[in-house]
Amino acid sequence: MRVALFVTCLVDGLFPDVGKATVRLLERLGHEVVVPSAQTCCGQMHINTGYAGQAMPVIRNHVEAFEGADVIVAPSGSCAGSVRHQHADVARAHGDATLAEAAAGTAERTYELSEFLVDVLGVTDVGAYFPHRVTYHPTCHSLRVLDVRDRPLRLLRAVEGIDLVELPSAETCCGFGGTFALKNADTSTAMLGDKMSAVLSTKAGVVTAGDSSCLMHIGGGLSRLRSGVRPLHLAQILEQTR
Amino acid sequence: MTTFLGMPAGGGNLTGEPFPKAAREALGNAQLRRNLAKATSTIRAKRANVVGELPDWAQLRAAGAAIKDEVLADLDEHLVRFEEALTSRGTRVHWARDAEEANRIVCDLVRATGTREVIKVKSMATVEIGVNEALAGIGVHAVETDLAELIVQLGDDRSSHILVPAIHRNRAEIREVFRRGMPGVDPGLTDDPRALAEAARKHLRQKFMTVDVAISGANFAVAETGSLVVVESEGNGRMCLTLPRTLISVVGIEKLVPSWRDLEVFLQLLPRSSTGERMNPYTSVWTGPTEGQTSHVVLVDNGRTATLADPDGRAALRCIRCSACLNSCPVYERTGGHAYGSTYPGPIGAVLSPQLTGVDRNPTLPFASSLCGVCYDVCPVAIDIPSMLVHLRERVVSAKRTTPESTAMRALAWAMSDARRWRRLLGLGRFGRVASRHVPLPGWSTARDLPEPPKETFRDWWGSR
Amino acid sequence: MSARDEVLARVRRAKGPREVAPVPREYRAAGTRGPGDLELFAERLRDYHALVRVVAADEVASAVAGALRDRRAHHVVTAPGVPPGWTAGWVAGDATGREAQGPTGPVGPAGPTGPTAEGPELSDPAGRITSRVPLGGDAREALPAGRDQAGAHPPIGDVREVRRVGGGDAWAVLREVVEAADAVVTACHVAVAETGTIVLDHDAADQGPRLLTLVPDYHLVVVRADQVVAGVPDAVAALAGVLTQTWISGPSATSDIELERVEGVHGPRTLEVVITR
Numbered sequence: 001m002r003v004a005l006f007v008t009c010l011v012d013g014l015f016p017d018v019g020k021a022t023v024r025l026l027e028r029l030g031h032e033v034v035v036p037s038a039q040t041c042c043g044q045m046h047i048n049t050g051y052a053g054q055a056m057p058v059i060r061n062h063v064e065a066f067e068g069a070d071v072i073v074a075p076s077g078s079c080a081g082s083v084r085h086q087h088a089d090v091a092r093a094h095g096d097a098t099l100a101e102a103a104a105g106t107a108e109r110t111y112e113l114s115e116f117l118v119d120v121l122g123v124t125d126v127g128a129y130f131p132h133r134v135t136y137h138p139t140c141h142s143l144r145v146l147d148v149r150d151r152p153l154r155l156l157r158a159v160e161g162i163d164l165v166e167l168p169s170a171e172t173c174c175g176f177g178g179t180f181a182l183k184n185a186d187t188s189t190a191m192l193g194d195k196m197s198a199v200l201s202t203k204a205g206v207v208t209a210g211d212s213s214c215l216m217h218i219g220g221g222l223s224r225l226r227s228g229v230r231p232l233h234l235a236q237i238l239e240q241t242r
Numbered sequence: 243m244t245t246f247l248g249m250p251a252g253g254g255n256l257t258g259e260p261f262p263k264a265a266r267e268a269l270g271n272a273q274l275r276r277n278l279a280k281a282t283s284t285i286r287a288k289r290a291n292v293v294g295e296l297p298d299w300a301q302l303r304a305a306g307a308a309i310k311d312e313v314l315a316d317l318d319e320h321l322v323r324f325e326e327a328l329t330s331r332g333t334r335v336h337w338a339r340d341a342e343e344a345n346r347i348v349c350d351l352v353r354a355t356g357t358r359e360v361i362k363v364k365s366m367a368t369v370e371i372g373v374n375e376a377l378a379g380i381g382v383h384a385v386e387t388d389l390a391e392l393i394v395q396l397g398d399d400r401s402s403h404i405l406v407p408a409i410h411r412n413r414a415e416i417r418e419v420f421r422r423g424m425p426g427v428d429p430g431l432t433d434d435p436r437a438l439a440e441a442a443r444k445h446l447r448q449k450f451m452t453v454d455v456a457i458s459g460a461n462f463a464v465a466e467t468g469s470l471v472v473v474e475s476e477g478n479g480r481m482c483l484t485l486p487r488t489l490i491s492v493v494g495i496e497k498l499v500p501s502w503r504d505l506e507v508f509l510q511l512l513p514r515s516s517t518g519e520r521m522n523p524y525t526s527v528w529t530g531p532t533e534g535q536t537s538h539v540v541l542v543d544n545g546r547t548a549t550l551a552d553p554d555g556r557a558a559l560r561c562i563r564c565s566a567c568l569n570s571c572p573v574y575e576r577t578g579g580h581a582y583g584s585t586y587p588g589p590i591g592a593v594l595s596p597q598l599t600g601v602d603r604n605p606t607l608p609f610a611s612s613l614c615g616v617c618y619d620v621c622p623v624a625i626d627i628p629s630m631l632v633h634l635r636e637r638v639v640s641a642k643r644t645t646p647e648s649t650a651m652r653a654l655a656w657a658m659s660d661a662r663r664w665r666r667l668l669g670l671g672r673f674g675r676v677a678s679r680h681v682p683l684p685g686w687s688t689a690r691d692l693p694e695p696p697k698e699t700f701r702d703w704w705g706s707r
Numbered sequence: 708m709s710a711r712d713e714v715l716a717r718v719r720r721a722k723g724p725r726e727v728a729p730v731p732r733e734y735r736a737a738g739t740r741g742p743g744d745l746e747l748f749a750e751r752l753r754d755y756h757a758l759v760r761v762v763a764a765d766e767v768a769s770a771v772a773g774a775l776r777d778r779r780a781h782h783v784v785t786a787p788g789v790p791p792g793w794t795a796g797w798v799a800g801d802a803t804g805r806e807a808q809g810p811t812g813p814v815g816p817a818g819p820t821g822p823t824a825e826g827p828e829l830s831d832p833a834g835r836i837t838s839r840v841p842l843g844g845d846a847r848e849a850l851p852a853g854r855d856q857a858g859a860h861p862p863i864g865d866v867r868e869v870r871r872v873g874g875g876d877a878w879a880v881l882r883e884v885v886e887a888a889d890a891v892v893t894a895c896h897v898a899v900a901e902t903g904t905i906v907l908d909h910d911a912a913d914q915g916p917r918l919l920t921l922v923p924d925y926h927l928v929v930v931r932a933d934q935v936v937a938g939v940p941d942a943v944a945a946l947a948g949v950l951t952q953t954w955i956s957g958p959s960a961t962s963d964i965e966l967e968r969v970e971g972v973h974g975p976r977t978l979e980v981v982i983t984r
Contacts, residue, residue, distance in 0.1 A: 009658065012700040013668045014693055019700035035704050040664040043655070048613060050635030051651045057659035065661070086632075093554075144615035173572045177612025184610060185685030186266045190275075190576045191612070192689060220690030249721055277965070284966045301734035308730040315727040318718040325711075337711040389972060390963035406963055413964050435964040439972050446973065451882075469950070477921070477959040477974025484917040495714065502947055506737065506940035509954075517962060520751065521902035521939075524974060525954035526917075532909075532951050533916055543714045551721035 001121075002032045004069030006062075006110065008079045008212070009041035015212045021239035022075045022113060028241075029117075029126060038065035043090075044082035049179045052090045056099075059087050063102045071120065072110045075235050077142025077210045080112040085145055112142055113235060114151040114210060124154045129242040131161035135204040136234075137195070137218065139211040140173050152210055152234055159237060165202045169194070176217035192221045199229060210234050252545025252598040254341030254371040258583015261606040265581040277412045278578050282569045288518025289566060289620070295520070296510070305507045307624040310560035313465075313498050314550060320465040320498045321541065327468030331530025333537045344542045345376035348457065348490055351538055352382055355488050357455045363472060363479045364388035365459025366563055367492045367542060369401060370585040373457065384457065385449050387478035389442050396423030402579030402587060404565040405516055410578050413438065446478065456482040460493045461562065462508060463539075466501040469529040470539070473512055475522050483526050490538045495546050496559040508562060511622035515564035545598030554633045558594045560623040567617035567627060573610060582607060589617035593630045601638045608634035668699050737944035743900030743935035745982060751903025755957020756970060758979040767929060768796030770981045771892065778925055778977070780890035786919060788912025789892055793929060881918070888923040891915075891975075895928050897945040898935045902956060905930060905980065906942055909951040917953060926955075926975040930982050 003026055007019040023033050043058035062083070066072050074080040084107045091100035117123055136156060142148045156164050175181065175191025182188075195218055199207045207222070207229055209215050219231030258264060268274060293299055313320055325335045338344035352360055360377065362368065362384050374384040374395075386395045393408035394401050397419040401407030408416065413433040420427050420438060424445050431441055458479070462471040470491055472479045483489060499505065513522040531537040550556045568574045568588030579587030584595035584604070592611055596604035608631050611617075617627040639648065657667040683692065698706075708716070749759045762770040775783060775797045785794060885891075894913035895905045905928050907914040920926050936942050946952060959974030970976065 007700050009664070014696065016696050016698060016700035016703055020703060023704075035701070037701070038661045040661055041658040043658065046651060046655055048632055048635070049647075049651065050608075050632075050637075050639035051648070051655070052632075052636050053640075054651055054655040058655055061659045061661075089629075140612070140614035140616075144619060171616075173612050173614035173616070175572070175612060177614070180609065180612045182683075182685040184262050184265060184573075185688065186262065186269050187573055187577055187610075188612070188685075189689040190269050191572050194576075216693055217690060220686075220692060223691040224689060249717060281966045285962075298734040301731070304731050305734055308728060311727050312730060315722060315725045317722060318715050321715065321718070337709070337714050339710050339713055343710060387973075388963070389961045393963070406966065408963060409966075416964055435967050435969045438964055439961055439969045443972055450973070451886075475959070476961045476963075476972035478972070480917065480921050480953065481973050484921055495718070503943060506943035507734070509943070510734075510939050519956070520754075521899070521904045521954070521956035523755075523956050523958065523960050525952075527946075527949075527952040527954075529950040533918075541714070543717065547714065547717035547721045550718065551723075553723060 002034060002070060003116075004066055004072045005033050005035045006039060006042075006066065006072050006074040006079065006083070007035060008074055008076045010212050010216070011075060014216070015233070018075050018212050018233040018235055021233065021235040022073070025126065025235055025239045026073070028239075029121065029123065034069075036065045036069065040065075042079045042082045042087070044079060044086065045178050047082065047086050047090055053094060055090060056094050056096065059091060059103060060099055063087070063099065063106050066106055066109075067102075069109060071116070072106065073113055073116045074110065075113045075210070075233060076212065077112045077139050077146050077148060078213060080110055080115075081141040081145035083107055083110045112146055112148060112210060114142075114148050114155055115146065117155060118151040125158035126155065126238050128159045128238045128240050129161050130159050130237050130240045132206050133163040133165060133202075133204045134206045134208055134237065135165050135167040135199060135202040136170070137167055137174060137199070137207060137209045137214065138170055139209050139214045142210045143171060148210070155234070155238060156208070160242070162237075165204055167202060167207075168198045170198075174214050174218050176214045178213070181217060188217075192217060196221050196225065196227070200227060204229065206230050206232050206237070208232050208234050208237055249548035249551045250339065250545075251548055251600040251603070252340055252370075252543070254544060254585070255369060256545075256584045256586070256595050256599045257603050258580075261581055261583070261610040264583055265577040265610070268577045268581045273412070274410050274578055275576060277410055278575055281406065281409050282575045285518050285569045289515060289569065292514045292518055292520055296514070302507055302510055303622055303624050306511050306562075306622055307557075307560060309499060309504045309507060310623055311557070313500060314496070314556055314559055317495065317498070317550065320500055321495060324463060324465040324468060324498055325541075327466065328530060328539055331468060333468070333530050333539055336538060336540045338540055338542045338544070340544045341371035341542075344371045344492060344540055344544065345373055347540050348373050348492065349376055349380050349382075351488070351490050352377060352455055353380060355455050357382065357453065359383045359385060359449070359453045360455045360457050361385050361387050361449050361453045361482050361486065362391070363456065363458035363482045364391050364407075364474070365457070365492060366404060366585060367459045367494050368457060371492070371542065371544060373492065385446075385453065387446050387449065387482055388474075389439060389476060389478075392442055392446070393419055396420065398423075400580055401585065403568060404563050404586065404588070404590075406565075410580070446481075450481040450485055454486045455488045456486040456490070458482060458489065458491045460491055460497055461512065462499050462505060463493050463497045464502050464505070465498050467529055469502065469527050471505065472526045473509075473522050474524050474526075475517065477524055480524055480526055483528065484533075486535070488536045488538075490540065492540045492542060494542050494544070512562055512564055515566040515620070515622040545600075548600065549594070549597040552597065555593070555597050555630055557625050558590065558597055558630060560625055561590050561594065562623060564622055566620040566622065570616045570620045571611075572614060572616070573612065582610065589627045589631075590625070593625075593627055593634060596634055596638075601634060602641055605638045605641075608638055665701065668701075735938055735940065737940040740937035740941070742933075743898065743937045743941075745900070745932060745935060745984065748898060748900035748903060748935050749982060751900065752957070752980055755903055755960075755978075757903070757957050758977065759982065760980070761982045761984060764931075764983045767793050767981060767983055771927065771929065772796030774927055774979050774981065775890060778890055778979075780925065782888050783890045783892060784884060784888040784919065784923065785892040786894065786913050786915030788914075789894060790913070794892060882922075885918055885922045890925040890927060891920055891923040892927045892929070893920055895930055895934060896949065896952070897942045898930045899937075899939055899942045900935055901938045904939075904942065904954055904956045906946060907953045907955065908946070908949045909953065910949065917951065920953065921974060924975055925977045925979070927979045927981065928955075930980055932982065932984050935982070
């Protein structure tokens with residue numbers, strides 16, 4: 001299958017290893033990966049901060065960048081969620097019905113990585129090997145916007161050698177929330193503190209998730225604590241082999 | 243003051259300090275955080291349990307949302323029908339444009355009875371309009387009879403939760419409040435919740451038996467029949483509704499449901515979402531003056547029509563004040579209700595308060611959420627609070643002129659709408675980030691490290707592959 | 708413009724064009740679930756710590772007597788329309804553990820033969836307060852002269868009149884009757900198995916005015932099997948047109964202190980239910 005990778009702005013600029021891991025994983029499973037060069041960002045930060053009007057050209061750019069793609073995969077529940085559940089509505093609300101229709105088409109072809117692997121490719125065992133103690137944080141948008149449910153966990157459980165431990169209060173938000181982390185830094189930090197306590201209580205060496213944004217937040221906190229717990233994106237675990 | 247589409251805004255107890263500032267103070271209170279964490283986790287588990295029992299919860303939720311939308315779509319007609327049904331039974335119906343007018347009506351009615359004291363059923367609408375303060379202004383003492391409202395009142399405190407206004411207090415604190423504020427209380431009072439409840443029973447019994455005017459709200463108002471419904475647990479509502487000679491009910495205009503049958507939906511949704519019980523201990527229904535009482539209903543707008551005027555915000559008026567969103571919200575759990583500065587805290591308050599007052603008077607509340615979405619999941623009338631928050635953020639931003647934030651956002655959007663510009667920005671960004679490792683990013687760097695900037699971007703790697 | 712006209716005008720301006728889908732009622736509606744399950748009803752009641760006795764239809768009198776005896780009730784009031792047979796099994800001598808007291812106000816002690824159509828009897832061979840006071844009867848006694856005093860069980864409307872129109876003394880009498888009571892016995896209109904709920908229709912003579920079941924600390928309700936419905940929609944359907952209702956699910960309770968449930972705040976602290984099969 002020919003897969004168009006929507007790498008996301010955050011992975012592109014700050015976490016290229018996540019993009020590389022996604023490419024290698026999909027190629028290992030026998031699929032062709034293309035990266036449309038016109039892509040930039042889904043515009044979610046603008047939309048969620050109250051600048052939906054400014055996000056319009058960003059949405060338009062995204063829709064045009066992925067115009068010819070059959071299937072679009074993003075290593076992010078949040079960005080896939082914005083494409084699927086915000087783009088068309090924002091376009092419609094800002095009076096561009098044509099863009100709204102095109103965006104709805106893009107939305108239908110867009111998948112978050114674990115959804116794509118489990119639902120479209122029908123695999124849960126991707127042949128990965130990762131002999132470490134790992135705990136999984138289900139990010140809010142993958143859980144509640146996309147409803148990925150236990151797909152990431154099914155993928156992780158099939159990883160050889162992994163010691164997967166349950167995260168207490170796993171479904172509670174880590175406190176990132178995009179610009180929330182800056183506008184309500186104290187509250188965000190309080191939420192992060194509780195999430196970190198939960199992670200540390202598992203004695204896992206690795207905390208994983210399907211969103212680099214939440215991992216940046218959790219990992220940034222764990223790094224400040226010098227906890228030694230590594231944040232790794234789901235793709236980075238599934239990429240590993242013996 | 244006008245708000246959406248020129249609709250007049252509401253007044254009363256709906257605004258406070260900016261959320262980030264108020265939240266910071268609350269977050270510094272370790273006792274508060276422990277109290278909240280304990281209480282909200284208890285009730286979350288109870289709710290999940292009883293909601294899980296019903297195989298048709300999703301269908302009830304869909305019906306609840308649709309019934310409320312039906313009310314809102316023809317609200318004028320339902321209000322007129324409701325008024326007719328009540329008037330024909332002998333209840334006097336009064337209309338109030340805003341909090342001030344509602345208070346004036348209530349004060350006039352109370353003054354006419356000559357009483358110096360009124361007893362109150364727990365009612366959000368009366369807290370919203372500030373009727374206790376208004377009554378105090380004419381020398382009438384309003385006695386709160388709900389245990390939690392009494393704790394708040396005796397402690398000279400503010401409510402911090404829709405269902406459990408004193409959720410921020412633990413048993414030891416409540417004992418102190420009673421010792422200081424309850425005349426004649428046993429000085430040896432323990433902090434056993436049973437002993438505290440018994441002390442309140444004794445204190446209030448006297449009021450129930452002697453005060454002849456009561457003020458209530460209503461959980462539901464049936465347009466078809468003129469019936470009012472109060473859902474409660476303690477029996478204080480029944481006392482207030484039954485014993486006094488005069489009953490004044492303050493009802494927000496969005497409390498209507500079209501027909502009696504509709505209660506079959508809400509009497510399932512509300513108790514399970516609210517206290518996590520299959521059914522609350524007591525629900526009172528009355529239709530017109532009962533047992534010879536004189537009854538008045540005050541229908542209150544106070545910003546509700548302004549909320550109705552926004553098609554993307556009006557679903558907030560579906561709210562049945564169950565507080566499931568508060569109990570589930572990770573922000574509320576940590577900051578508590580006072581940080582929201584309004585009678586309506588938590589996620590629903592963050593969308594309702596700014597609409598009632600106009601976003602200019604509550605500009606920080608729409609941002610008081612990480613958009614995690616749990617509030618939408620648990621809402622029994624399916625209010626999509628996260629989407630509504632995003633919509634209200636846009637209204638807040640649009641109402642302002644250029645700010646440093648809007649300028650930065652504009653520049654970023656400009657760069658993000660074109661891949662070449664984006665690529666150049668990423669190049670600059672790498673230098674910028676290297677520098678910023680030594681320059682703290684406000685808010686972020688206090689608790690988190692920034693990631694190590696990569697040697698090459700993903701697209702650089704992809705291009706060189 | 709009046710406030711009424713202005714609020715209505717605002718609503719009309721604000722509501723915009725009507726575009727609302729019909730209400731989907733795909734939940735378990737009234738009449739779709741058959742009769743209420745008595746076992747479940749009893750279990751749900753016990754969950755609320757209500758006391759439950761399930762008996763055959765001809766055992767009501769002994770069950771009521773047993774319950775009142777266990778409660779050590781001395782002064783029992785019943786809704787005026789409660790069948791005398793329900794309390795016929797309870798006799799004065801059964802009540803133990805409390806010293807005799809004189810009657811309060813016009814509330815006369817009733818004899819062991821129970822209330823009659825003519826009102827409370829005043830004989831009390833045991834010399835104790837062992838009254839079974841039909842509320843309507845007492846209220847009637849206190850009525851101003853000239854009011855209708857006919858009928859075995861006066862319409863509740865009269866009670867309301869006494870309370871509000873008669874004012875003062877009559878209302879005080881009514882309240883004293885109720886406040887002095889250890890226990891109150893009523894029927895119900897409908898009961899919900901799934902939620903363990905009992906609903907009173909306060910316009911029905913065998914359920915009485917609201918005051919009656921509110922003030923005494925112990926409420927005994929007799930529920931017939933055919934009154935128990937499966938779910939809330941069935942109950943709502945059965946209550947259409949009933950003007951004044953109280954839905955009761957277990958005893959009075961609060962969770963206002965650390966969300967820990969405490970039973971018995973203002974309403975009756977004990978609810979006992981006799982279910983007749």
